[in-house]
Amino acid sequence: MLDNELRTMIDGVKDGRVDRRAFIARMIGLGLTAPMATQLLAVGGVAMAQSPSPYKPTKRGGGGALKLLWWQGPTLLNPHFATGTKDQDASRIFYEPFASWDVDGNLNAILAAEIPSIQNGGLSADAKSVTWKLKPGVKWHDGKPFTADDAVFTWQYVTDPATAAVSVGVYRDLTVEKVDDLTVRVLFDKPTPFWANAFVGAYGCLLPKHLFADYKGDKSRDAPNNLKPVGTGPYKFLEFKPSDLIRAELNPDYHMPNRPYFDTFELKGGGDAVSAARAIIQTGEYDYAWNMQVEDEVLLRLEKGGKGRTIYAVGGDIEFIALNSTDPNTEVDGERSSMKTRHPLLSDPAVRKALALLVDREAIKKVIYGRAGRVTANYLNGPDKFVSRNTSWEFSVEKAAKLLDEAGWKPGADGIREKDGKKLKLLYQTSTNGPRQKTQAIVKQAFQKAGIDVELKSVVASVFFSSDVANPDTYAHFYADIEMFQIPMTQPDPAQHMRRYHSRFVATKENKWQGTNFPRWVNADYDAAVDAAENETDPLKRAALYIKCNDLMWQDTAFIPVMHRVKVGASANTLRPVMSGWANDLDNLQDWYREE
Amino acid sequence: MSQYILRRLLIAIPSLLGISLVLFVVLSLAPGDPFSELATNPNVPPEVRLALRAKFGLDDPIYLRYLHWLVAMAQGDWGFSFASRMNVDTLILQRLPTTLYVIGSSQLLALLIAIPVGVYAATRPYSVFDQVANTLAFIGFSLPTFFTGILFILIFSVKLDWLPFVYTTDIKATGTAWLGEQIRQAIMPVMVLGLFQAASMTRFVRSAVLDVIRLDYVTTARSKGLGQARVIVRHVMRNAMIPVVTLIALQIPAVFGGAIVTEQIFRIPGIGSLLISSILANDTPVVMAVTFVFACLVVLFNLIADLLYGWLDPRISLR
Secondary structure, rough: OOOOHHHHHHHHHOOOOHHHHHHHHHHHHHOOOOOHHHHHHHHOOOOOOOOOOOOOOOOOOOOEEEEEEOOOOOOOOOOHHHOHHHHHHHHOOOOOOOOOEOOOOOOEOOOOOOOOOOOOOOOOOOOOOEEEEEEEOEEEOOEEEEHHHHHHHHHHOOOOOOHOOOHHHHHEEEEEEEOOOOOEEEEEOOOOOOOOOOOOOHOOOOHHHHHHHHHHHHHHHHHHHHHHOOOOOOOEEEEOOOOOEEEEEEEOOOOOOOOOOOOEEEEEOOOOOHHHHHHHHOOOOEEEEEOOOOOOHHHHHHOOOOOOOEEEEEEEEEEEEEEEOOOOOOEEEEEEEOOOOOOOOOOOOHHHHHHHHHOOOOHHHHHHHHEEOOOOOOOOOHHHHHHOOOOOOOHHHHHHHHHHHHOOOEEEEOOOOOEEEEOOOEEEEEEEEEEEHHHHHHHHHEEEEEEEEEEEEEEHHHHOOOOOOOOOOOOOOOOOOOEEEEHHHHOOOOOOHHHHOOHHHHHOOOOOOOOOEEOOOHHHHHHHHHHHOOOOOOOOHHHHHHHHHHHHHHHHOOEEEEEEEEEEEEEEEEEEEEOOOOOOOOHHHOOOOOOO | OOHHHHHHHHHHHHHHHHHHHHHHHHHHHOOOOOHHHHHOOOOOHHHHHHHHHHOOOOOOOOOHHHHHHHHHHHHHHHHHHHHOEEEEEHHHHHHHHHHHHHHHOOOOOHHHHHHHHHHHHHHHOOOOHHHHHHHHHHHHOOOOOHHHHHHHHHHHHOOOOOOOOOOOOOOOOOHHHHHHHHHHHHHHHHHHHHHHHHHHHHHHHHHHHHHHHHHHHHHHHHHOOHHHHHHHHHHHHHHHHHHHHHHHHHHHHHHHHHHHHHHHHHOOOOHHHHHHHHHHOOOOOHHHHHHHHHHHHHHHHHHHHHHHHHHHHHOOOOO
16 A cells, blocks of 8 residues: 555544544455554554443442452562562552553553543654653542652652662663653653553553652562552552452542442452362352463353353464574583574474474364464464464475475484484473473374474473573573473564564573573574664554564574464453453453443 | 470470471572563563562572571561562461361361261271271272362352352451351361361271270270260270370371362462462472471470370370
């Protein structure tokens, strides 16, 4: 589509001549999707429509009790120390950001009066600053007023290295300044096309300056309010027992009309996913459970109970098999999988392509993930505008065998293929998790049919995902030939997701394996594309660059994407939760209600 | 007697120190990281992870960390959890009442079942009652608690919908309604645990009574004309219960350790589930504190069991 035509259309929408819905429909017809079309409009100067929230109740309170069941119990209540989604959700009950992501990937204003755009002067044309207008009259739970000082303080608190806040990556490369009591300006060092990162979502929660001012830096973990949160949220704190129980009650001074619906709130932690599903769907003891990592057939059986249902939200989470570019079995200077080595088997592109042909995604989806997964050939699966249509996947043992034969890998006496004395034997590791072990079994079967010998290894999750320098079993050490796990997309923008695999971020002994590029994959074209995309303000060009990145990964077979995983929750039939694939489960808690 | 007690207590101190040292070394050698969730989080730069590790002293050598811990414990500071930054003693005290209530009740239930059944079975050995009781006891301790727990849930919660299966420490009723709710939610876990323990106790009580019932003084008592009930209760049980009482004394520390599997199934926030979740999260201070407390209780109750045995049975002398 020509740029000129596009701009004419955008202007048309701005002036009201072209119906916004028609514009989006046309964009969809061309293969772009709603959130992308919306972003196009945003930078083109049209305000991002706030999704009409289908919130029906007409008065505050009266909804009784809301009981949630998280099968991993939250352990702390400060959003800027929250590493996992369970703790982020627990903090979000009480604290709020300026805006959060809704179901369609649009921004939902919470503490902000409106979403910044070029039209209302919120976004600068050079993409280097964002001006947020705060809602007037918002009060903290202790009655003190919420002002721009709290936003500036939150930024100072998080960026202080002595605080060791886990959200520091979001706030590092920007400055926050107060314009007046109800206006805050965020200034970026470089043009930042994806500006909706700071003060949005889980790590965007604002802290009260008057309670945390004495607990910055070194003393941050001693603050009493870490365990007794005072926020602006829909529910006020009552009680907290780590890993067990959080209790809260309705906030009568909440800043949104007719909200919240429920009078009391309870979040219980502990147990496992299957019994949590049971408690919602079969016995109806609780209203909602999060993160149902359960085989679909179990969920289907439970749903016959009739008191609840499973709900799904599509995001960009990808479960994949990563191929090691280096050799895990050769030690150089005390380091295995060193950048100085090349993998003897997997550096052959024919082998990589053959492996990709041997993963039966359909069977994995049917047998294990069911409704919770979608087959895909792409590493990047969302938002729709960034999804490549140039890739494809296939499962064929014959084709894989043929490919290997042609590349010189002939079956030896024991049936395992070999070439130049090297046997095609792989070590395949993943974390301990029912669905993952089953996937390994399916993949191993296909590999063996094609003459590849596979050894399976599973490591307990708390070890596999640890950053312990001395532990050889972590995913970052990658002392195996192939490994499988999931990387979630925590925001509806691919920048962070794709930046990981830039060659300058390879994980090595020198950087204590903290580098994000754990497959140690190096591709100059990919590096160039990522660098260009980071500063590209034209949304169409930017999307094209990220699609190119995805295609490069597919051409090189750096990864074998297995399943585009969908978020799964269990909800009582009468409950109306707001679940988005781009946000945490409780990110829009104020909009939850029950419908009889 | 007092000399014996003093001597035992003095021996206990180095053994407890040795236990704590072994515990600490094992925990620090174990792989895993309290900050594992930071690893796949793209938002968290590596310096933050390293700074957190240094802050919590995770990079100090083992002997330094052990000394820090020992000194702090001696001063009554049990440390704080890495995960939630809450004091460990607060965490334990939060969970103590629930543990005592559920696990303690199950021990009581086990006793209430085991003693009458065991005694009665022993008085009529190889009768129908005895055979049935034995079979049920065998089945009882062969079936693991996670199996019976889920079975109970399926029957009583899902099919019949009589009982809730998620244990909550926060019941909003008052008075008898509160008591009723507490009992309702505790029935299943208490039954699961209690029946399991009752099974093994029944066998033990039965053999203890059988040992005593064939002795001459029992025959004398019967020939004096005393009724069966009086003979059993006043003569047999007093001697048969000696080994049983010491067994109970040795099992009491297990009450505090909690019943990990049952707590997991029913989501009971007891000390057992605290232990498991801290181990999985590599939350060393909590694990050290709980296991050390457990070790102290075991040593203490061993001493009490020895004293009780010496007091109840005059044939034993403590030296």
